Amino acid sequence: MSDASVVTVASPCTGVCRIDPGTGWCAGCLRTREEIKGWRASDDDAKRAVLAVLAGRRTGAASSSDA
Template sequence: MSSPKDPCIGVCKFTDDICIGCGRTKREIKAWKKLDKDEKRVVLAESALRLLAFEATGRRKKK
């Protein structure tokens, strides 16, 4: 399997240390290139949950 693609959509605005564009924390964004495939998949799963929470509260900006 290939490495997961970087989920950045170029919004890069943060609420409580979480990007409202991709759902990753600043730490996860900084570490992205150094993570292995499995770690990236975990980050993607966690960020997807954060984005769902943002959408539920109306804090997420659309692409």
């Protein structure tokens, strides 16, 4: 099997690892502790599902910071 056939979903980690006590989300990537802990063991479909949730969190976080 060649390396080109192995495609994985990249981690959204930004290296800013601090959990916000108000939201329970990481300040850098907006994942919960559970999402962070489970990332490596998750299959690509589960990772894509988390990324979709994160997109919604980013939108919500941007909206609330604009207010």
